[in-house]
Amino acid sequence: MINFNYQNKTKIIFGKGQHKGIGALIKPYSNKILLHYGGGSIKKSGIYDEVIASLKAENIEIIELAGVKPNPRLTLVREGIELCRKNDINFILAVGGGSVIDSSKAISMGVSYPSDVWQLFETGKKPVSALNIGTILTIPAAGSESSGNSVITNEEKQLKIGYGSELLKPVFSVINPEICLTLPHNQMANGVSDMMSHIMERYFTNTLHTDVIDGLCESVLRTIMKNGRTLNKNLGNYDAWAEICLGGNIAHNGLLGVGRDQDWACHAMEHELSAIYDIPHGAGLAILTPFWMRYVCHDNMNMFLQFAVNVMGVEGGFRDQEEIVMEGINRLEAFYKELSLPTTLVEVKIDKTNLEIMAKKAAGNREIGGLKILKWQDVLNIYQLAL
Amino acid sequence: MINFNYQNKTKIIFGKGQHKGIGALIKPYSNKILLHYGGGSIKKSGIYDEVIASLKAENIEIIELAGVKPNPRLTLVREGIELCRKNDINFILAVGGGSVIDSSKAISMGVSYPSDVWQLFETGKKPVSALNIGTILTIPAAGSESSGNSVITNEEKQLKIGYGSELLKPVFSVINPEICLTLPHNQMANGVSDMMSHIMERYFTNTLHTDVIDGLCESVLRTIMKNGRTLNKNLGNYDAWAEICLGGNIAHNGLLGVGRDQDWACHAMEHELSAIYDIPHGAGLAILTPFWMRYVCHDNMNMFLQFAVNVMGVEGGFRDQEEIVMEGINRLEAFYKELSLPTTLVEVKIDKTNLEIMAKKAAGNREIGGLKILKWQDVLNIYQLAL
Known part of the structure; x- marks a missing residue:
C-alpha cells in the first residue's frame, strides 16, 4: 500500500422520493440558482415539475439552462458561465447524468476565472474558486455525482479533456433509483x-x-x-x-x-x-x-x-x-x-x-x-x- | 435497501511518516491546542517528541492533558473541559486509540455546553457546538478516528454510555501503520x-x-x-x-x-x-x-x-x-x-x-x-x- 490522503465531503441523499425535498436541501446555500439539465426527458417523466415545485415552495429563484448533450460541449458551458455572471448566481443544481453534472462543474469554476474556462482544461491550472453544486442524478454511470472530475468536449477542436479538483465535488447529490425505472x-x-x-x-x-x-x-x-x-x-x-x-x-x-x-x-x-x-x-x-x-x-x-x-x-x-x-x-x-x-x-x-x-x-x-x-x-x- | 443519507467529512491521511506533518495540518485551524493522550507509550515510542517538534515548528501553543485510560473516564473529560475553557482553546489533538479520541470528543462538546457534559450522554440532547478535533491514531480498533461516536464511563455510577453526533467527527485523522509495529x-x-x-x-x-x-x-x-x-x-x-x-x-x-x-x-x-x-x-x-x-x-x-x-x-x-x-x-x-x-x-x-x-x-x-x-x-x- 502506498501513502494516501482521502476525503469525500459530498453528502449522499439516497432513495425513493428524495428529489422532492430538493428545495430544502438548497435553501441553506442559496436563494437563486442555475438549474442545468439536458433535454425533455426530465419533463416527460415529471421530475422537472417536482423539482420546480420544491424550489418554489422555498422561494428559490430559478434561472434555467437546458440543452446538455452526451459528451457535454464547451459552447454550452460558456453560455452557463455568462448566465451565472449576469444573474449573480452562486449555486448550480444539475438534474441529469454525468454530462449535465460535468457541464455544471465546468460552469462552476469558470464563473470566477478571469479568462476562458477552456484554459483550465488545457493547462490543468487550479481554479480561483467554484460555485457550490448540488445534483439530482438521473442516470447512474459516470459517478460524477460525488467526484471532483469534469470531462468537456471542445467541438471546434475535436478535443475531449478531463479535469479534476476537490473544489468541483458537489456539496450534495440526490440519488433516487425510482428515476431510473424509465x-x-x-x-x-x-x-x-x-x-x-x-x-x-x-x-x-x-x-x-x-x-x-x-x-x-x-x-x-x-x-x-x-x-x-x-x-x-x-x-x-x-x-x-x-x-x-x-x-x-x-x-x-x-x-x-x-x-x-x-x-x-x-x-x-x-x-x-x-x-x-x-x-x-x-x-x-x-x-x-x-x-x-x-x-x-x-x-x-x-x-x-x-x-x-x-x-x-x-x-x-x-x-x-x-x-x-x-x-x-x-x-x-x-x-x-x-x-x-x-x-x-x-x-x-x-x-x-x-x-x-x-x-x-x-x-x-x-x-x-x-x-x-x-x-x-x-x-x-x-x-x-x-x- | 432503505432510504439513507450519508456523509463523512473526515480527511484520512494514511501511511508512513504522516504524523510528522501534524503541525501543518493543524495550522489552518488553530494556534493553540489541547494535546490529549494516554500514558507513557507515545513517549517511549518517540511519537510524542515528533508531534511536539512538528507543532513547535508551526508555532502552535500546546496545553497538555495526559492520563486517558481504556474505557475513558468522565472525571478526566470534565478536567479537559475546564482546561479548554480556561485557556480559550478551540482545537483538540487526540494522540492515541479509541479511548483518547472518545475522551477528546466528549471534551469538545462539553466546552460550550452550559451544564455538566454527562447530561448530553444521559439525555442524548444535541450539543450547542463542538471544538474541532484532529487525531493521530495509535491503535486501530474503535474506528473512532472517523466516526461521530464517543463512549464514556461514569466511574461513580458504573455507567458506560455511548453518544453520537455529526459534530463530533474529526476534521482529519492521521493513520500511520508504522506506529502499530510496537x-x-x-x-x-x-x-x-x-x-x-x-x-x-x-x-x-x-x-x-x-x-x-x-x-x-x-x-x-x-x-x-x-x-x-x-x-x-x-x-x-x-x-x-x-x-x-x-x-x-x-x-x-x-x-x-x-x-x-x-x-x-x-x-x-x-x-x-x-x-x-x-x-x-x-x-x-x-x-x-x-x-x-x-x-x-x-x-x-x-x-x-x-x-x-x-x-x-x-x-x-x-x-x-x-x-x-x-x-x-x-x-x-x-x-x-x-x-x-x-x-x-x-x-x-x-x-x-x-x-x-x-x-x-x-x-x-x-x-x-x-x-x-x-x-x-x-x-x-x-x-x-x-x-
Whole structure:
C-alpha cells in the first residue's frame, strides 16, 4: 500500500422520493440558482415539475439552462458561465447524468476565472474558486455525482479533456433509483460498463499489499454484474437499480483507488473515440477494455489471475495461468455482449481512417497507463486489435 | 435497501511518516491546542517528541492533558473541559486509540455546553457546538478516528454510555501503520475483534436487497481475518498492519451501514461488562458475539447462512442449513481463540453475581438489537450461555 490522503465531503441523499425535498436541501446555500439539465426527458417523466415545485415552495429563484448533450460541449458551458455572471448566481443544481453534472462543474469554476474556462482544461491550472453544486442524478454511470472530475468536449477542436479538483465535488447529490425505472436499455448497459471501468481503472495496479481495496473492488464489480444481469431482463426492478446506483457511486467516489497506483489507460483511449465519433462512453469502454487486457496482461499476470478468479469466477479445468487469465477476459467480453454492448470498433462504425490520429491524441505527447505504460504506438496496436 | 443519507467529512491521511506533518495540518485551524493522550507509550515510542517538534515548528501553543485510560473516564473529560475553557482553546489533538479520541470528543462538546457534559450522554440532547478535533491514531480498533461516536464511563455510577453526533467527527485523522509495529499482541487481537464487530453489527440485518453493502462487509471481514492471522504470527509486519488500519477505519466510518437496519445488541451487552469489570471491549465482544449468534440465528437463517458461506468459507459436506450456520459461528469462535481472545465469561473472571444487574442495565428500560429484538431476559440468557 502506498501513502494516501482521502476525503469525500459530498453528502449522499439516497432513495425513493428524495428529489422532492430538493428545495430544502438548497435553501441553506442559496436563494437563486442555475438549474442545468439536458433535454425533455426530465419533463416527460415529471421530475422537472417536482423539482420546480420544491424550489418554489422555498422561494428559490430559478434561472434555467437546458440543452446538455452526451459528451457535454464547451459552447454550452460558456453560455452557463455568462448566465451565472449576469444573474449573480452562486449555486448550480444539475438534474441529469454525468454530462449535465460535468457541464455544471465546468460552469462552476469558470464563473470566477478571469479568462476562458477552456484554459483550465488545457493547462490543468487550479481554479480561483467554484460555485457550490448540488445534483439530482438521473442516470447512474459516470459517478460524477460525488467526484471532483469534469470531462468537456471542445467541438471546434475535436478535443475531449478531463479535469479534476476537490473544489468541483458537489456539496450534495440526490440519488433516487425510482428515476431510473424509465431509462432505456442502452443507457443501463452503457452505465454498467462505465462504472465497471471506473473500478477496473483503479483495480489493475502493480502496487502490492492492497488487500482491503482489492476486495472492495472485486465485490462491487460482482454486485454490479449481478444486478446488471437482472436489469438486462427487467428494467423495472427497483432493487436492482438501487444496487446499480449505489455501486456506481462507490465506484467513483475515490475510495476504491486509495493506497495504490491507478491505470486509466482505457479512459484515455476511449475519450479519443467519443471525441471524434460521438459514441457513448460506456460503449467505447466495453470495446476497448478486453483488448487492453489481452495487450497488457503479461506485464502482471498475478493481477489478471486474481481478476479472473475473484471477479469472473473462473475455477478449475484450465491448463495453466494463461488459460485462466484469458478465460476471465473472455467472460468480461461475453458479459458486455450479454448486455448488447458493442465489443468491436466496426460495430460502432469506426474504421481505420482515424486510428493513428486518435492514438497520437491519446498518447502522442505523454505516456498513459499505470500497470503498463503505453506509448501512442501501443494505443494504435490496441485500436487495431479492436477493429 | 432503505432510504439513507450519508456523509463523512473526515480527511484520512494514511501511511508512513504522516504524523510528522501534524503541525501543518493543524495550522489552518488553530494556534493553540489541547494535546490529549494516554500514558507513557507515545513517549517511549518517540511519537510524542515528533508531534511536539512538528507543532513547535508551526508555532502552535500546546496545553497538555495526559492520563486517558481504556474505557475513558468522565472525571478526566470534565478536567479537559475546564482546561479548554480556561485557556480559550478551540482545537483538540487526540494522540492515541479509541479511548483518547472518545475522551477528546466528549471534551469538545462539553466546552460550550452550559451544564455538566454527562447530561448530553444521559439525555442524548444535541450539543450547542463542538471544538474541532484532529487525531493521530495509535491503535486501530474503535474506528473512532472517523466516526461521530464517543463512549464514556461514569466511574461513580458504573455507567458506560455511548453518544453520537455529526459534530463530533474529526476534521482529519492521521493513520500511520508504522506506529502499530510496537503494539502488544493483546491490543492487536482486541482491535481485530472490535473492528469485526463494527462490521457485523451493521451486516446482520433483516433489510432485504442489500447486495453492495453485504459484499463490502463480507470482503472487509475476510481481509481483517486474513491479516489478523498474519499479525498473530508476526506483529512486525507493516503491510498487514496497513490492511488492519484501513479495514478498521472503513469498518466504522458509516459506509458499511447505509441502506439497512443495523443491530448493535452485542455492543450494548458488552458495554455493561466493561462498565463493571473493566475488561477490554474487544475481549468482551469476542465472548458475546458467537453466543448472540447462536441465540438469534433462527430468526434469520438466510443471513447467517450467507455469513457462514461468504465470510467463514463454509462449503459442502453438511447435512442442512442449520449445520452450515453452526459451523460458521464455530469458525468465528475458533478464530477468536486462535488470536488468544477469551470466548467465555469465566476466562475474564466474570461469574454469575452481576449478570441480572447488567442485563437490566443493557435492556431493562428499552429493547436492543435489530435482527432480533432483545429484552433484558434475552440478554440474561445470552450472558448465562456465555459463562
